[in-house]
Amino acid sequence: MTQVLIPSQLTSYTDGATRVAANGTTVGAVLDDLDRRFPGLKFRVVDEQDRVRRHMRLFIGQAETRDVTTAIGPADELLIFGALSGG
């Protein structure tokens, strides 16, 4: 399973967990799996047109992606961050 780093902005969905595991072969599928367990989480990160929200950032390891169709494997780590977005 892919390990997913959860930012503080989303820990209200994960009962406080900052690291969870999820299944999926793409970033979107991993987020879908998370959303099944933590309803509502995906929509806060990705909009209804499958675009990563402006002030959210996704990384597979060190590589940033804004494409939810990007492939991801069980050995990868998906890191979700809240970007810097002013006050």
Place this chain on the structure above:
Amino acid sequence: MTTAVRLLIGTRKGVWFLDGDEGRADWRVEGPLFLGHIINHLVADPRDPKVLMAASSTGHLGPTIQRSTDGGKTWSEASRPPAFEPGEPHGRSVHHTFWIEPGHPSEPGVWWAGASPPSLFRSADNGDTWASVKGLNEHPKAMDWFPPMDGGTPDGPMIAGIVIDPRDARHMYLATPMAGVLETTDQGQSWAPLNQNVRCDYLPDPYPEIGQDTHQLAFSPTNPDRLWQQNHCGIYRLDRPAERWDRVGDAMPREVGDIGFSIIPHPRCDQTAWVFPMDGTEVWPRVSPGGRPAAYRTRDGGATWERQDNGFPREQGWFTVKRQAMCGDGRDPMGLYLGTTSGEVWASADEGESWRQIAAHLPEIYSVVVAP
């Protein structure tokens, strides 16, 4: 203290409540809820006052709707917040919900949401799931009425108000910042502009069919055919079924002007309404003209307006009061409330004759609503 009036305060940083006693003299602040969340509108259901609905987003996260069915003690998130259809031809996504409106009394559980970019959504299950109102969102002229646009205040164009005719659930109006007032008589399946004689200072044709910027729209409760509009370009009144608005703001003092965000009709007198003018000169400072805050009241349908500034700062009072941040409590005498972007709440228990600050140091206030 027994709470007689509860104000629901939505701010850029969360929710607060202000509880007032029977005399509306003593007030207690409670909160915050959703600290750090942007709350554009927080509304209670007059059909079931235990139901509260909040339009919520954050600087990072996408928009959602928070719901309470126990008067705000516990909250849950909508399982399907307002959103366009995936793959919709214009690629739109909801940036935030701006306005929440309880449905007609004949339709318990129905709610409406106006969002940015300008779009309308409906829930039939007390806000748990929301569906796109295709009659507006997929209207053939939708992209003419609401062309894609970044920025604008606050945070992009939106549906700025939803008004439902208390006599007919199918009859509704929308206040919009790019198409003025839109009207439907079939509960949103079809829409038509209602903007005759409403000025657009910022367009080559100053009186177009669409393009007007309606800041707020309301009807007189005792006469729902009487509409009041605070527009980007003036204060207007319309008595339906007529379609030509009358700029009653022309009777405002010239040095104050008739620009502002809110307009509050009296609950029992269709001749009476209040506005809270903002400076609309030069670069549109949108603060109290001259740094001297004041409400203005008409008691003759807009023919004349009287200044009500007793209690407000006499100088250096640069209030900005946004669209949803002024309201009345419907009591007798009418209580009036307003919240400023500098986090102050001001109240009048005597129909605007005198004002006093009842809270300060809150975050930027977006909405002030009286709980039913």
